[in-house]
Amino acid sequence: MPKIINFHEIHDKDWFEDTLDVIQDLYEVVPFYEIQNFYNGKVKTKNIAHLTVDDGHISTYSIIYPVLKKRGLTASIFVSPKIIEEESNFWFSESCDYDKEKLIFCIGEMLNIKPENLMGIYPRSLMKLLRLDQIWKIIRLYQKKFNSPAKISQYVNLNQLLEMEKSGIFEIGAHTLNHPILSNEKDATAEFEITKSITRLGELLHRNITTFAYPNGSVNLDFGPREIEFLKKSGVKYAYSFEFKNLSPNNNLLAIPRYGLYHGNKDFIRNKLRYGALWEPVKKQFLNNEDKYRRKLQKKFRL
Structure with a gap:
């Protein structure tokens, strides 16, 4: 078909x-x-x-x-x-190789959710439930906390x-x-x-x-x-x-x-x-x- x-x-x-x-x-x-x-x-x-x-x-x-x-x-x-x-870059390519536990920590801080309540969560799936401005706040927080520079295009x-x-x-x-x-x-x-x-x-x-x-x-x-x-x-x-x-x-x-x-x-x-x-x-x-x-x-x- x-x-x-x-x-x-x-x-x-x-x-x-x-x-x-x-x-x-x-x-x-x-x-x-x-x-x-x-x-x-x-x-x-x-x-x-x-x-x-x-x-x-x-x-x-x-x-x-x-x-x-x-x-x-x-x-x-x-x-x-x-x-x-x-x-x-799009948000997902900018964050594709981020450490999962560190990324979950940043998600929890941004959403005011305790890290233990996010254990085992796949972070990209959770980020797909957020507005774009929230996603980029998480990415900027990760970059600042863990000294992770922005990627080239x-x-x-x-x-x-x-x-x-x-x-x-x-x-x-x-x-x-x-x-x-x-x-x-x-x-x-x-x-x-x-x-x-x-x-x-x-x-x-x-x-x-x-x-x-x-x-x-x-x-x-x-x-x-x-x-x-x-x-x-x-x-x-x-x-x-x-x-x-x-x-x-x-x-x-x-x-x-x-x-x-x-x-x-x-x-x-x-x-x-x-x-x-x-x-x-x-x-x-x-x-x-x-x-x-x-x-x-x-x-x-x-x-």
Whole structure:
């Protein structure tokens, strides 16, 4: 069945090549306009897939771009114009290698929660329940307390973005300014994060931006009807979420489902693509996952 397949940062070129081998064996990898054609009823084949990449990590330029070019493939990428222009980092890349116990200590201090009540908590999941200003207060506190300097940018720069735009290999869309969990933010902040990322990216690329990917992307947890309305007002026609579902003509075009691929050998990838739409709903209902874990944390700490 037709599907969207998503990647983030890639650290192993061989893994990416192997994964593309499997994808190309199972599907015809198509440009974004074929997804538009699918939703307009002009594509009937079941074996199409479109590739997307979130965040604009430097590996998008150093690994994904040359591999797609070599294979004659295209993809959609979703980036933050602010991160690119400032050559800075999203909160999760800035804090990705922080010591877990030290980070939990800073979270407890910022939220006024005793450290013993946070023992065993996965800090990134808890941070995903906070507003962006709270997250950065935790990061600044960690940097100050433990003499941890800010990292150099891990994302593509403006010249690299413009080169990829000019290549014709990528359809480039917006991904907010700072990668907040939009549902955690007040109306004004959520709207600004969405609309400003769209308008500023359009200014950088000298064209209208009509595609968008939600940070994190869980439906009714990370975004909902409010964010969809902001996108409509901004002229966005297609927006991507994260759900292990195949494409359907009945999809909400502002919450298109995607399969995420991060790891695994060829057999694992093949099975995930073939059976993910069947397995993931069962897994989601009966097994633990991050969405369930975050909801438990939300209830426990009344966030």
